[in-house]
Amino acid sequence: MRIKICGITQPDQGQAIANLGATALGFILVPSSPRYVNIEQIHAITAAIPDKIDFIGVFADEQPEIIQQIIIKTPLTSVQLHGMESPEYCQRLRQLLPDQEIIKALRIKDRESWQKSAIYFNSVDTLLLDAYHPQLLGGTGHTLDWQALASFLPPLPWFLAGGLNPDNIGEALTRLHPQGIDVSSGVERSPGDKDLKKVALLLERLQKFRDQ
Numbered sequence: 702m703r704i705k706i707c708g709i710t711q712p713d714q715g716q717a718i719a720n721l722g723a724t725a726l727g728f729i730l731v732p733s734s735p736r737y738v739n740i741e742q743i744h745a746i747t748a749a750i751p752d753k754i755d756f757i758g759v760f761a762d763e764q765p766e767i768i769q770q771i772i773i774k775t776p777l778t779s780v781q782l783h784g785m786e787s788p789e790y791c792q793r794l795r796q797l798l799p800d801q802e803i804i805k806a807l808r809i810k811d812r813e814s815w816q817k818s819a820i821y822f823n824s825v826d827t828l829l830l831d832a833y834h835p836q837l838l839g840g841t842g843h844t845l846d847w848q849a850l851a852s853f854l855p856p857l858p859w860f861l862a863g864g865l866n867p868d869n870i871g872e873a874l875t876r877l878h879p880q881g882i883d884v885s886s887g888v889e890r891s892p893g894d895k896d897l898k899k900v901a902l903l904l905e906r907l908q909k910f911r912d913q
């Protein structure tokens with residue numbers, strides 16, 4: 702199972718989280734976020750981390766050419782699209798970035814929102830289901846309706862996100878079987894400041910699900 706800890710802002714925390722066993726670190730490139738990091742910060746955080754981990758850049762309604770420039774200048778392996786990007790936008794980005802994983806995040810308001818995910822099946826590599834919030838794009842701490850999602854079985858890999866933490870991860874993964882999980886505020890002291898004890902507890906509780 703892929704384990705993404707998102708909203709990394711500090712080099713020592715990024716390194717510690719990689720050592721604890723996360724398989725991916727997420728970097729927020731949305732300027733309005735309190736977890737925003739720039740290219741220099743991404744370099745400082747990733748410099749001492751082994752290549753085998755994924756570095757995922759999170760964008761929202763950014764121009765494809767700007768994402769391409771950022772990818773050229775950083776070790777990011779994947780692009781997560783967290784805004785209102787259309788399937789056509791994703792295809793355009795795919796042309797610009799043939800070697801990067803493209804992850805489309807869907808903010809799920811109701812059953813209809815995840816049923817609409819089918820329009821992305823041919824334009825991205827991976828889906829990510831996150832909670833809907835009227836003001837915030839991500840990092841909300843809100844959970845999805847896991848029961849309603851039980852019949853979500855897309856033909857491509859997907860991450861479960863939204864309000865996951867050490868206390869609810871067991872229940873979430875007993876009900877659902879995503880290929881990855883994405884956690885941010887559930888392992889934080891404050892936005893962008895990760896609590897390493899909470900990350901360690903999350904990883905410990907994930908142990909029995911890791912081979913899924």
Ligand SMILES: O=C(O)c1ccccc1NCC(=O)[C@H](O)[C@H](O)COP(=O)(O)O
Pocket residue numbers: 707708727729731734735736759760761783831838839840841842843862863864865883884885886887
């Ligand atoms: O985290 C942010 O501040 C953020 C801002 C703008 C767009 C996306 C953002 N986060 C995206 C993520 O991948 C988070 O990990 C995801 O929303 C889950 O967050 P949480 O509910 O806090 O675990």
